[in-house]
Amino acid sequence: MPKRILEKSALEISRLRVDGSHAVGGVTGLYLRVVGGSRSWVFRYVHGSHRRNMGLGSYPLVGLAEAREAARAALKLRASGIDPLQARQTQREAARLATARQMRFDDAAEAFIREHEATWRSLKHAQQWRSTLATYAHPHIGHLQVEDINQAQVLRVLAPIWKTKTETASRLRGRIEQVLDWATVYGHRTGPNPARWRSQLEHILADPNKLAPVQHHAAVPVAQLPDTYRRLLTMEGTSACALRFLILTAARSGEVRGMVWSEVDLEAGVWTVPAERMKANKEHRVPLSSQALELLRTQPCTPMVDHVFPSNRRGPLSDMAFTALMRRHALGAVPHGFRSTFRDWAGEMTHHPRDAVELCLAHAIDNKTEAAYRRGDMLEKRAAVMQDWAGYAVSMAPQPAREAR
Structure with a gap:
C-alpha cells in the first residue's frame, strides 16, 4: 500500500x-x-x-x-x-x-406570436404585434430574461408614450402582459405579472379612456342615408356598386370585398359568408332584399373571375377602395359607419326585435343563457328587417318609369 x-x-x-x-x-x-x-x-x-x-x-x-x-x-x-x-x-x-427556464423577452414574444398567429384573422395582425413590440418594448426589455422583468421596467416602456400615443401604448401593455403570462405558464417566470392593468398599473398610469376617449366610426345620420344612397347611384365603377351593396346588407367592408359568386344563392336570396371571413369566425347567412338581388343581377359574371366586385386586376377590391371613394365625394363618413346608421335606423324608426337586428349585424347575443339554447339564426325575421332597411335606403332613388297602359 x-x-x-x-x-x-x-x-x-x-x-x-x-x-x-x-x-x-x-x-x-x-x-x-x-x-x-x-x-x-x-x-x-x-x-x-x-x-x-x-x-x-x-x-x-x-x-x-x-x-x-x-x-x-x-x-x-x-x-x-x-x-x-x-x-x-x-x-x-x-x-x-x-x-432551462431562462428566456429573453424578445424570444418569448416571438414564440408567443408563432403559437397564436394561426388563430388570428390576418397576417396584418401578426405584423402589428411584431412591429409594436420591436419599436417600443424590445429596446428596453427585449434583452432581459422574462424572470427578471419587473414593474419599473414595464413602466419604462409605457410611460414615454402613454399620454402621447395612448391607444398604441394601451395595446402594447396588453401584448406585454400576454407574453409574460405565456412565459409564466411555460415555467420561464414566477410571480405576478408586472404588466397587468387591473389592481396594478391602473393605480399608476392614467385611465387611457380619459386620456383618449374612444372615437366611434364616422357615420351618415339616419335622415341623410337615402340622399347618400341616391348620390352613390350617380357614381360609376365597381367600388360605388360594392359600397351600395354594403349599405343594403349592413355588412363589413372585408366581407363585401372578398365576396365570391359561390357564396351567393340568387334563387334563395341568401348570401352565405364563410366562417374564415367573419369577425366571429362563424358562418353567417345574409338575407338579400329585392334591391340587393337586383344589384347582384346587374353585376357581370366574367369567366375566370370569382369575386362579385373585382378590382381591375381581377382580384378583390383593396381595403382602401371604399374609404377613398367616400373621401373623394365628401360623403362625410367611413364605410363601417353604415352599420351604425343601420343600427340607429332599426332602433329609432322600427319595431323589429332587437335580437334580429343584432344578428343582421352578425353580433353575438348578449344573454349567454339564451344564446346557448338558440340554434336558429332568425333568417326569416332578418329578411323582413333587411327588406325594410333597403326600402328606406332607396327611398330617394329615381324610380323606373312605368309603362303606359
Whole structure:
C-alpha cells in the first residue's frame, strides 16, 4: 500500500505511477485515484448503510488544496445528516432547471406570436404585434430574461408614450402582459405579472379612456342615408356598386370585398359568408332584399373571375377602395359607419326585435343563457328587417318609369 500523500508537490503527484486509490492526509475520506495516466480526486464516506464515492474532479484541473476544501465541505454536510452526493445532484438539477427556464423577452414574444398567429384573422395582425413590440418594448426589455422583468421596467416602456400615443401604448401593455403570462405558464417566470392593468398599473398610469376617449366610426345620420344612397347611384365603377351593396346588407367592408359568386344563392336570396371571413369566425347567412338581388343581377359574371366586385386586376377590391371613394365625394363618413346608421335606423324608426337586428349585424347575443339554447339564426325575421332597411335606403332613388297602359 503506498504511503499517505501529505504535502506532495504537483510534480510528485504527476509522477505517481501506482494504480489504485491513495489516501490524502489532512482530510478523512479524501483519496487520489490513479488509473494509468489519469488521476482524479474521490471523497469516500458512509451514509446510512451505504458506502458512497463522490468524485471531486480530475488532477491537475483540480489541485490538492481545492480537493481538500471540497472534501471538508462534504464532511460538514455529512456531519449534518445530509448526503453530500445527493446534495450535489440536487444542486446541479436546480441549476439545470434554472438554465432551462431562462428566456429573453424578445424570444418569448416571438414564440408567443408563432403559437397564436394561426388563430388570428390576418397576417396584418401578426405584423402589428411584431412591429409594436420591436419599436417600443424590445429596446428596453427585449434583452432581459422574462424572470427578471419587473414593474419599473414595464413602466419604462409605457410611460414615454402613454399620454402621447395612448391607444398604441394601451395595446402594447396588453401584448406585454400576454407574453409574460405565456412565459409564466411555460415555467420561464414566477410571480405576478408586472404588466397587468387591473389592481396594478391602473393605480399608476392614467385611465387611457380619459386620456383618449374612444372615437366611434364616422357615420351618415339616419335622415341623410337615402340622399347618400341616391348620390352613390350617380357614381360609376365597381367600388360605388360594392359600397351600395354594403349599405343594403349592413355588412363589413372585408366581407363585401372578398365576396365570391359561390357564396351567393340568387334563387334563395341568401348570401352565405364563410366562417374564415367573419369577425366571429362563424358562418353567417345574409338575407338579400329585392334591391340587393337586383344589384347582384346587374353585376357581370366574367369567366375566370370569382369575386362579385373585382378590382381591375381581377382580384378583390383593396381595403382602401371604399374609404377613398367616400373621401373623394365628401360623403362625410367611413364605410363601417353604415352599420351604425343601420343600427340607429332599426332602433329609432322600427319595431323589429332587437335580437334580429343584432344578428343582421352578425353580433353575438348578449344573454349567454339564451344564446346557448338558440340554434336558429332568425333568417326569416332578418329578411323582413333587411327588406325594410333597403326600402328606406332607396327611398330617394329615381324610380323606373312605368309603362303606359
